[in-house]
Amino acid sequence: MSAAMQADHIFQLLDVEKVYRIDRGGWSRLRRESPRRLAALDGVRLTVQRGDSIALVGESGSGKSTLLRVLLGLTPASDGRALYRGEEIDALAGDRRRTFQRDVAMIYQDARASLNPRLKTLDLIAEPLRQHALCPPADMRDRVIGLLARVGMPADTVERYPSQLSGGQVRRVAIARALASEPKVIVADEAVSGLDVSTQAQLLNLLRGLQREMGLTLLFITHDLAVASYLCRRIAVMYLGRIVETGPTKDVLRRPLHPYTRALLNASPRFFAPIAETLAGEIPSPIDLPPGCRFASRCPRVAADCRAQEPPLVSQSAGREAACLHPLAG
Amino acid sequence: MVAHELTALRETSRRLPAPIRALAGLARGRPFFIVAALLSLAYLFAAIFAPWVAPYDPAYQDPEHLMSPPSALHWCGTDSFGQDLLSRVIYGTRYVLLIGFCSVAIGAIGGLAIGLAAGLLQGPVEWGLMRFIDAILALPSLIMAITFIAILGQGVENVIYAVGFALVGPFARTVRADVLQVRAQAFVEAAGLMGVSRARIIWRHILPNVIFPLGVQATVRLSEAILVSSGLSFLGLGVVPPTPDWGLMIAEGRAFISIVPWISGVPGAALAILLIALSIVGDGVRERFDPKLRTAR
Amino acid sequence: MTQQSARRPEVANPRVAAPSVVPLARRRDVVLSVSGLSLQRGGHSVLDRVGFELARGETVGLVGESGAGKSTIALVLMGLLRPPAVTLAGEVRFGDQDDLLALPERGWASLRGRRIAMIFQDPSSALNPCFTVGAQLTNPLRRLLGLDRGAARRRAIELLESAGLNDAEARLAAYPHELSGGMQQRVMIAIALACNPDLLLADEPTSALDVTIQAQIMQLILQQVRARDASCLFVLHDLALASQVCDRIVVLYAGQVVEAGPADAVLRQSLHPYTHALKSCVIELDTETLTPPPGGLPGLGDMPSGCRFAPRCPRATAECASRTPPLRPMQGRDVACWHPG
Numbered sequence: 008m009s010a011a012m013q014a015d016h017i018f019q020l021l022d023v024e025k026v027y028r029i030d031r032g033g034w035s036r037l038r039r040e041s042p043r044r045l046a047a048l049d050g051v052r053l054t055v056q057r058g059d060s061i062a063l064v065g066e067s068g069s070g071k072s073t074l075l076r077v078l079l080g081l082t083p084a085s086d087g088r089a090l091y092r093g094e095e096i097d098a099l100a101g102d103r104r105r106t107f108q109r110d111v112a113m114i115y116q117d118a119r120a121s122l123n124p125r126l127k128t129l130d131l132i133a134e135p136l137r138q139h140a141l142c143p144p145a146d147m148r149d150r151v152i153g154l155l156a157r158v159g160m161p162a163d164t165v166e167r168y169p170s171q172l173s174g175g176q177v178r179r180v181a182i183a184r185a186l187a188s189e190p191k192v193i194v195a196d197e198a199v200s201g202l203d204v205s206t207q208a209q210l211l212n213l214l215r216g217l218q219r220e221m222g223l224t225l226l227f228i229t230h231d232l233a234v235a236s237y238l239c240r241r242i243a244v245m246y247l248g249r250i251v252e253t254g255p256t257k258d259v260l261r262r263p264l265h266p267y268t269r270a271l272l273n274a275s276p277r278f279f280a281p282i283a284e285t286l287a288g289e290i291p292s293p294i295d296l297p298p299g300c301r302f303a304s305r306c307p308r309v310a311a312d313c314r315a316q317e318p319p320l321v322s323q324s325a326g327r328e329a330a331c332l333h334p335l336a337g
Numbered sequence: 338m339v340a341h342e343l344t345a346l347r348e349t350s351r352r353l354p355a356p357i358r359a360l361a362g363l364a365r366g367r368p369f370f371i372v373a374a375l376l377s378l379a380y381l382f383a384a385i386f387a388p389w390v391a392p393y394d395p396a397y398q399d400p401e402h403l404m405s406p407p408s409a410l411h412w413c414g415t416d417s418f419g420q421d422l423l424s425r426v427i428y429g430t431r432y433v434l435l436i437g438f439c440s441v442a443i444g445a446i447g448g449l450a451i452g453l454a455a456g457l458l459q460g461p462v463e464w465g466l467m468r469f470i471d472a473i474l475a476l477p478s479l480i481m482a483i484t485f486i487a488i489l490g491q492g493v494e495n496v497i498y499a500v501g502f503a504l505v506g507p508f509a510r511t512v513r514a515d516v517l518q519v520r521a522q523a524f525v526e527a528a529g530l531m532g533v534s535r536a537r538i539i540w541r542h543i544l545p546n547v548i549f550p551l552g553v554q555a556t557v558r559l560s561e562a563i564l565v566s567s568g569l570s571f572l573g574l575g576v577v578p579p580t581p582d583w584g585l586m587i588a589e590g591r592a593f594i595s596i597v598p599w600i601s602g603v604p605g606a607a608l609a610i611l612l613i614a615l616s617i618v619g620d621g622v623r624e625r626f627d628p629k630l631r632t633a634r
Numbered sequence: 635m636t637q638q639s640a641r642r643p644e645v646a647n648p649r650v651a652a653p654s655v656v657p658l659a660r661r662r663d664v665v666l667s668v669s670g671l672s673l674q675r676g677g678h679s680v681l682d683r684v685g686f687e688l689a690r691g692e693t694v695g696l697v698g699e700s701g702a703g704k705s706t707i708a709l710v711l712m713g714l715l716r717p718p719a720v721t722l723a724g725e726v727r728f729g730d731q732d733d734l735l736a737l738p739e740r741g742w743a744s745l746r747g748r749r750i751a752m753i754f755q756d757p758s759s760a761l762n763p764c765f766t767v768g769a770q771l772t773n774p775l776r777r778l779l780g781l782d783r784g785a786a787r788r789r790a791i792e793l794l795e796s797a798g799l800n801d802a803e804a805r806l807a808a809y810p811h812e813l814s815g816g817m818q819q820r821v822m823i824a825i826a827l828a829c830n831p832d833l834l835l836a837d838e839p840t841s842a843l844d845v846t847i848q849a850q851i852m853q854l855i856l857q858q859v860r861a862r863d864a865s866c867l868f869v870l871h872d873l874a875l876a877s878q879v880c881d882r883i884v885v886l887y888a889g890q891v892v893e894a895g896p897a898d899a900v901l902r903q904s905l906h907p908y909t910h911a912l913k914s915c916v917i918e919l920d921t922e923t924l925t926p927p928p929g930g931l932p933g934l935g936d937m938p939s940g941c942r943f944a945p946r947c948p949r950a951t952a953e954c955a956s957r958t959p960p961l962r963p964m965q966g967r968d969v970a971c972w973h974p975g
Contacts, residue, residue: 066844067815079530108532120523125545135531175930188531203699204871204915208926211917230845233917237924260919274849276874277918278901282856285849289814 016093017192017224018055018078023048023087025073025248029294045294047073048084049248049301052320057191060218060225062235062256064271065245068293071228074245075196078226079113109139112185116197118178122169128155128180129165135188154183158213175206182213192224199234211237232275236260244268247293247301250320254327264329266306300332308333373617380611384430391424395581404597414599416589422603425581429604432582433611436497437563443501444562445555448508453547455509456516457539470513473506478565481506486574496575500565504558511554512547519546553626557619560612567608583608664727665690665832665865666711671724671735673706673715673889678934680706681889683724685961688833693859693866695880695897697873697912701931702886704869708835710735711867712752713742729832748778751826753855755838757818761810767794767821768806771828778829793824798854816847823855830862837869852879873916877901885909888932888942890958895967905964905974907947941972949973 025048048070055061063071076082077089080096089096091107099107112135115121122131132151136142142150152162158179169177178198185193198214199207215238218225229235235242235256242256244267252265263269273283288305299314300306306313313332320330383390392412393399399411399419407414413422455466473481478500485499519525520543528538569575570584578585583604590600666688673681681703688694696704709715711726713734726734729749737745754760762770771793772786781789787806794802797820810818819839826834836855840848856879859866870876876883877897884894885908893906904910911927927946932938938945944954954972961970 066846081526081530105532108530111530113527113530115523115527117523121527123524123528123542123546125549126541134528134533138531138533173930203931204873204912205699205926206930208915208917208924212924212926231917233919233921236919237917237921270846272919274845275919276872276878278874278916279877279898282849282853282878285853286846287850289816289847290844 015057016054017057017059017091018053018226019088019090019093020051020053020074020077021088021090023051023074023077023084023089025070025077025082026085043294046248046296047293048077049296050087051248051250053243053250053253055192055224055226057224058222059241060227060239061241061243062239063226063228063243063245064230064232064235066230066290068247068290069245070248070293071245072196073248075113075194075226075228079111079194080107105139109135109188110191112188112190112193114178114181114185114193114195114198116200118181118198119169119174121181122177122184124169126168127165128167128169128172131169131180132165132184132187135184139188141187141189151183151187154187155180157186157217158183159209175202175210178202178206178210179213182210182217186217190223192226193218194226196228197230198227200229200231207234214238232260232271244271247291247296249301249330250328251302251331252327252329253320258327262335264323264327264334265302265331266308266335267302269335270305270307300330308335367621369617370621373614373621376610376614377618380430380614381434383427384434387428387431391421391427393421393424395420395425395428396579397421397424404593404600406597407599413603414597416586416600417593422586422599425586426583426604426607429581429583429586429607430611432493432576432580433563433567433608436493436500436566437559439497440500440504440562440566441555441559443498444504444508444558445551447502447505448510448512449547449551451505451509452512453516453539453544456513456520457543467513470506470509473503474510478503478507478561479568482565482569483572483574486569491574491577493576493580496566496569499569500562503565504562507558508551508554512551515547515550516543519543522546549626553623556615556622560615560619563608563615564612663690664688665692665729666867667725667727668707668711669725671707671710671726672722673703673710674721675719676934679889679937680720680934681710684886684889684891685724686884686891686894688865688867690832690865691860691863692882693856693868693880694882694884695868695870695876696884696886697870697876698886699871699912699931701888703889704871704886705837707886708752708837708867708869711833711835712750713737713739713746747774747826747831748829749831750833750835751829751831752835752837753819753822753826753839756842757815757822758810758842760822761818763810765809766806767808767810767813770810771806771821771825774825774828789828790824793828794821796858797821797824798850799824815843816851819843819847819851820854823851823858827858827862827864830864832864834859834864834866835869836866838871839868840875841871855879873901873912874918885912888937890942891961891968891970892943893967893969893971894961899965899967903965905967905969906971907949907973908943911946941970 024046027045027047028042029045030042051074063074065071073082077084078096080099083097091099094103096107129148129151132154133147136147136150148165151165155162155164160176160179160183164172164180169180172180199210202210211234214225217223225239227235227239239256241253242259243250244252244265246267252259252263252268259268260272263272270286274285286305291304299316300318303309303313310333318330318332320328323329323334397420399415399421402411402415403419404417405411405415411421411423413426415421451466451470455463455470481503482499485502486495489495489498525538525542528542566575567582567584570582571588573588575584576582586604587601590597594601664687668687669685671681671684672679684703684707686694696707698704706715710722711734716722722735724735728734731737731745768787768790771790775781775786775789776783790806791802794805799805799817799820810821813821839855840851843851852875855866868876868880880897882895883897883900885892885900885906887908893900893904893909900909901913904913915924915926917924929946932942932945938955940955940958941947941950944950947954951972959970959972961968964974
């Protein structure tokens with residue numbers, strides 16, 4: 008792969024694993040039983056190009072939050088390589104690390120918890136400006152007001168504390184702060200869930216507009232397929248620590264290849280459609296998974312060979328990958 | 338008409354500075370709090386303006402009225418030296434409040450330093466600090482204070498230090514718990530993601546969120562400090578006579594308690610009332626400002 | 635409705651002319667009738683003359699955004715929100731109980747669990763973590779139905795199995811935290827329906843669950859309610875979900891009913907501008923653009939006079955800001971708007 012192509016890969020995950028060893032407790036250590044293995048990420052391969060907007064979709068236990076933490080350098084991967092512009096994220100230091108911190112901005116799921124309640128909005132948004140010395144102190148206030156205007160908030164918000172703002176307003180402030188460092192990548196963890204539909208719609212329009220006009224690379228975690236389809240051009244569906252399908256969002260949602268993707272589609276409520284055939288069973292525990300396809304216990308199309316080997320994520324057609332031995336007819 | 342006036346009132350009240358609004362908010366709907374706050378302020382007033390408020394000089398001995406009961410001349414009676422009890426109680430307020438505030442300040446600052454260190458560091462240093470705090474907390478504050486007096490000696494200044502050091506333990510524990518909780522919050526992680534240095538995170542994010550609960554704790558511990566210092570004086574280990582300290586006065590009247598109960602009774606009552614008033618004020622402040630206790634509004 | 639006015643003095647209630655247009659004779663018996671329900675808390679008006687009806691075997695959805703008052707209504711119907719904490723006005727008739735709002739706590743004890751039951755949004759906090767599933771399930775069976783220990787245990791196992799929990803006998807001894815979210819919600823459904831209540835209140839029963847589990851739980855609720863010929867009142871914020879499970883829909887905005895009627899009519903041919911706005915904010919897989927209404931729900935202290943939606947309504951006129959439109963029947967449902975369509 009040429010250096011030029013490499014530079015276009017913002018993030019690259021190569022067989023990334025994140026394994027936690029869980030003590031069985033009690034006498035297990037004396038009996039020398041091996042600890043149980045919780046693979047939050049179990050061999051993830053993902054490439055994010057510059058300007059991409061990619062949605063990470065999954066339910067609880069899918070590992071999407073862990074994936075985010077690995078990408079941000081908050082947790083080191085147990086195995087495999089996580090690269091930012093060709094360099095190991097864990098190994099970034101000095102100037103390169105500062106560039107990384109400036110270029111990648113995060114919007115948390117709980118926006119209110121991500122803002123220091125003792126600071127005014129002005130100080131909250133000015134913090135990345137100060138940290139990366141992006142503008143002289145005299146201009147800071149104007150810059151913050153400009154950022155707030157970009158997210159649709161009035162200028163007098165600068166004097167308010169987060170406790171004086173509503174849920175939707177707090178999210179906007181968090182977005183404004185993320186934009187302050189002039190990032191190239193925005194990573195958002197369920198940034199619009201738990202909001203009223205009208206606030207959610209407003210924020211989605213805002214994010215989509217910002218991503219398009221600024222050419223940002225967007226990594227968006229969500230459990231809502233419709234939100235993924237509205238906001239992101241690509242989608243990666245995760246199940247129990249692995250990516251099971253990727254491809255262009257509209258394509259994947261119109262003709263899913265992996266049975267789990269189809270199950271997710273069926274489960275999302277649609278106007279006046281009767282509740283479709285539901286997926287049986289519970290989401291299995293990620294601890295000590297049995298061999299074979301991890302979806303086998305719930306898959307309506309499970310066959311004998313599914314339990315024998317784990318299907319790899321392979322390209323099924325142009326731009327579409329699925330980890331299934333018997334993918335749905337496209 | 339009334340509605341118009343109410344709106345006007347609301348408008349003007351919105352323009353008042355924040356601390357006054359906060360106090361007014363505290364006082365609303367809490368009659369006991371108002372009474373307690375007024376009482377505490379009365380004590381403070383008496384302490385500051387003692388020379389003008391007290392009818393007699395506290396050291397003035399009236400030989401004609403030894404151990405006399407409350408009368409028009411001496412409102413609270415006199416003690417075995419003929420000193421006016423009311424004046425001594427009023428002057429004693431100065432020492433009580435001085436010792437109380439100063440020792441709480443020492444305890445809070447010391448507790449803040451140790452608690453911050455214990456909450457932020459990891460490894461053997463944290464372990465050592467925690468055992469140190471555990472050791473301090475193993476003993477009741479009065480015993481700890483006595484130990485420090487034994488080292489330092491008696492006198493008002495030493496009582497302040499002794500009670501202050503004894504309070505470091507409880508403060509350190511609450512500060513450490515708060516630091517651990519704040520550290521786990523998303524905004525601390527978010528600051529780290531932005532590249533903010535550790536020192537700056539502590540200064541700008543962790544410390545402000547810990548100072549406030551600390552202040553709330555301080556108002557609560559004030560009564561404890563006063564009680565401990567009075568206890569020290571009662572045991573004869575605190576301030577030295579003829580300082581008009583309430584603990585000392587109670588001790589002086591101990592021998593005569595069955596015949597002239599007011600010598601111990603008057604300072605005892607003054608102490609009890611002050612402690613109750615401070616506890617109620619402390620509770621009110623805690624209810625209003627402690628985020629952990631706040632119910633969903 | 636006519637029987638009601640014969641028993642009580644005429645109270646002019648301009649907002650609720652007739653909660654439903656379909657003549658009573660054609661509908662099965664009404665289980666719950668709410669009219670003119672107003673709630674004040676802390677000096678603010680949280681609910682304003684809310685009215686709707688629920689017939690036997692019907693599922694009705696209270697739909698709206700957060701802060702509209704939907705959960706408040708459910709809590710009032712369960713007797714969990716009563717004076718002196720709040721000020722209530724209006725009338726709620728349930729079965730043969732003439733006025734639920736005036737019922738003392740003693741009266742509620744025989745209603746709750748036995749004839750009205752509720753399931754909550756977050757099962758992990760609604761189930762008591764100190765007691766086993768079996769204890770929490772047999773409690774209402776023994777207390778309200780008078781079953782002895784053995785009979786209650788057998789019935790509990792039946793209920794858990796019909797709620798879709800396999801290995802039911804082992805689950806009786808489990809504590810709530812040992813179960814997954816979906817299983818906890820099934821337990822809560824089993825507890826709620828243990829005594830075969832006439833009315834089930836479901837407050838966002840699936841919002842806290844994963845998507846694939848949501849569909850299972852919704853199916854379970856519907857199936858269990860229909861098997862008992864009971865009625866169900868859902869509180870939902872998801873319009874699409876409401877369209878899937880509810881026969882009738884009541885749209886709430888800022889404590890007022892703005893549109894109410896059969897789900898088909900309300901959602902397919904909406905008349906109220908807010909219902910249109912809600913629909914336009916629902917994202918579906920093929921949505922290209924979203925046009926949400928500007929602004930947000932008014933705060934409790936800043937309720938506008940007149941129509942509460944007027945500040946955000948594209949069709950608002952001066953009349954809308956000065957006079958609150960009453961709830962009137964129109965085209966097969968009830969609408970509260972001066973310019974419906």
